[in-house]
């Protein structure tokens with residue numbers, strides 16, 4: 612799909628990868644870029660730069676997502692591309708001694724932001740897209756959704772669930788000409804990455820948000836399901852499926868090394 616002349620929504624657009632997506636879509640000639648973020652001042656600042664519009668939105672709340680969709684379509688026209696990009700890095704602790712954690716909080720918040728946000732976008736847009744016979748979702752997930760995030764069970768689990776939902780969205784609606792891509796980088800130089808301890812996510816080098824956004828645009832133009840800004844991830848996925856037990860052992864060694872380094 613070409614974004615030129617299209618209406619695009621980006622959640623988590625105030626910063627990081629989301630801001631870079633807004634800028635790249637604007638440069639590619641999108642008719643309107645809608646920046647939706649829990650941080651309204653940040654969303655307005657990015658919207659001003661891309662001649663777009665800003666909405667305050669907590670993506671974990673269905674009413675907020677529905678409001679963004681309804682108001683965008685009422686004010687600007689049909690949404691061609693909806694990017695569920697907002698994410699949170701909570702629950703990261705390489706020293707945790709129980710993968711189940713100690714409370715539900717990081718799990719329920721990550722579930723709301725990383726999974727239900729994508730479900731709500733589909734729930735309220737698929738009927739509109741089906742009626743129009745076209746539409747596109749870009750879901751920013753992570754290589755952690757295909758592999759794992761050492762030190763963060765809640766992040767890994769919810770990002771895996773997001774991959775599961777995106778696959779099902781693509782399968783369910785291919786016949787309706789609705790497309791879906793998942794954007795799965797490793798480390799990207801943003802506030803989120805800087806807020807967690809340095810780890811294997813940076814092993815192949817951190818990319819800039821702009822590099823990741825450019826790859827996302829290319830992937831959308833080519834209608835590729837999996838967009839891997841770090842191409843090494845494909846090799847890791849192959850290794851995982853070739854020999855799951857060896858892969859778990861390798862990841863456990865990384866976990867042990869992180870425990871040792873962070874314990875010091």
Ligand SMILES: NC(=O)c1ccc[n+]([C@@H]2O[C@H](COP(=O)([O-])OP(=O)(O)OC[C@H]3O[C@@H](n4cnc5c(N)ncnc54)[C@H](O)[C@@H]3O)[C@@H](O)[C@H]2O)c1
Nearest residue numbers: 623625626627628649669670697698753798799801802803
């Ligand atoms: N930075 C990385 O290394 C990396 C790697 C892989 C995947 N990702 C994913 O990329 C996405 C963007 O991350 P980033 O690194 O740009 O992070 P970031 O912290 O720089 O930006 C995240 C943006 O999302 C917004 N946000 C957070 N919770 C929200 C909510 N409930 N509702 C609406 N907006 C909300 C924040 O206000 C912020 O503007 C996330 O889904 C993240 O999991 C990041």
